[in-house]
Amino acid sequence: MNHFLGVYLNDQLAMGVLWRDLARRAQQENRDTEFGEPLAEVAQQIGEDVETFRELMRRVGVPMNPLKVGMAAAAERLGRLKLNGRLSAYSPLSRFVELEFLAMGIDGKKQMWATLRDQAELGKRVPEVDFDGLIERADTQRKLLEPFRARAGTEALGGAS
Secondary structure: OOHHHHHHHHHHHHHHHHHHHHHHHHHHHOOOOOOHHHHHHHHHHHHHHHHHHHHHHHHOOOOOOHHHHHHHHHHHHHHOOOOOOOOOOOOHHHHHHHHHHHHHHHHHHHHHHHHHHHOOOHHHHOOOOOHHHHHHHHHHHHHHHHHHHHHHHHHHHOOOO
């Protein structure tokens, strides 16, 4: 097994855990709003994607690096301390930043699945993994979140304050 592939997979797993935890937190913060349902759907799917990724790592014989995963989880928790324009409450900026980061993570995940399929040639080595389906799923997640990301951006950053 290629050493660099192992490093790449562990880095991507850590990022997946970070995005999964962020999606779950955003869903919890927005559960009683119009943003709650799409965030719940995306959070569930991102969690499933992380499990699919862990299984892929097992199939190619790459052990999980618990330190990287733990650091990613800690980074997500530290991200909660960022200033959001309010001292203790969730703000429109909080919602927008979370949706913006989720959109970036989903775009990155789509690219990762294509990289693993094509450059790492895992599409040939692990044919039971439906990389095309995973890429399509990322597209669907992104399309689902986009109108909510845009609305949150307008609410947070629009001319009225």
